[in-house]
Amino acid sequence: MKEKILGIDVCYDTYDELASKLMLDINEQRKSFIVAINPEKIMKAQEDRELKLLLNKATYQIPDGIGVILASKLQNGRIRERVTGIDMMLKLCKEAAKNDKRIFLYGAKPGVVEEAKAKLEEMFPNILIVGTLNGYEKDEQVIERTINDSGAEIIFVALGSPAQEKWIINHKDKLKPFVYQGVGGSFDVISGRLNRAPAVFQKFGLEWLYRLFKEPTRFKRQLALPVFLIKVLRK
Numbered sequence: 001m002k003e004k005i006l007g008i009d010v011c012y013d014t015y016d017e018l019a020s021k022l023m024l025d026i027n028e029q030r031k032s033f034i035v036a037i038n039p040e041k042i043m044k045a046q047e048d049r050e051l052k053l054l055l056n057k058a059t060y061q062i063p064d065g066i067g068v069i070l071a072s073k074l075q076n077g078r079i080r081e082r083v084t085g086i087d088m089m090l091k092l093c094k095e096a097a098k099n100d101k102r103i104f105l106y107g108a109k110p111g112v113v114e115e116a117k118a119k120l121e122e123m124f125p126n127i128l129i130v131g132t133l134n135g136y137e138k139d140e141q142v143i144e145r146t147i148n149d150s151g152a153e154i155i156f157v158a159l160g161s162p163a164q165e166k167w168i169i170n171h172k173d174k175l176k177p178f179v180y181q182g183v184g185g186s187f188d189v190i191s192g193r194l195n196r197a198p199a200v201f202q203k204f205g206l207e208w209l210y211r212l213f214k215e216p217t218r219f220k221r222q223l224a225l226p227v228f229l230i231k232v233l234r235k
């Protein structure tokens with residue numbers, strides 16, 4: 001159920017299909033790793049072999065970003081809808097609450113992660129968030145012990161990219177949770193500290209435009225998109 005875009009695997013499963021597969025992974029005690037794929041990461045991976053291997057090692061690469069959809073269209077692929085990191089996380093929270101699966105939140109600044117937990121508990125009354133740890137705790141032993149002692153089955157890792165992906169690959173064998181998702185700045189958004197783009201921007205896949213207004217310095221990062229699409233076309 002995957003398609004290659006410039007050498008990077010991307011899944012074409014929907015939110016529902018992914019959520020069922022992830023619940024099954026937990027029930028069958030299999031480790032799985034979700035990574036959000038966007039043009040910026042695909043472009044970076046063209047020059048960084050290690051990053052390319054890392055992205056392809058994930059169990060589920062989700063098409064986060066309109067650029068990935070456009071690329072799939074250009075190469076007559078099958079990816080038609082975005083699966084964003086934050087919406088996948090929320091979907092997983094909803095399913096976890098329904099199926100009594102325990103969740104851990106790791107990452108973001110001290111304070112933010114606790115606020116994100118409180119917000120998720122408001123959104124999903126039955127959710128089981130069994131532990132949190134901010135992303136500035138650097139004592140490996142504390143990190144491992146806190147996560148393993150919590151009994152969590154799902155862990156969301158919000159350390160930014162590619163730090164969170166590297167962290168997941170390097171730690172998942174020593175840790176007890178089954179499902180690992182790298183979620184970037186999602187805890188900042190869920191806690192309410194960072195505004196998500198208004199719904200109309202989300203609907204048309206224009207979050208990038210909204211972010212450009214809010215943080216004009218991201219312009220350079222976003223230049224990667226047209227370059228990326230040209231590269232896909234050439235191929």
Ligand code: UDP
Binds near residue numbers: 135136
């Ligand atoms: N962060 C962290 N520990 C660090 C560095 C960053 O927990 O050592 C957090 C930071 O507080 C923020 C997130 O990682 O919540 C990075 O978010 P960003 O939107 O930059 O993610 P990206 O766009 O790289 O996916």
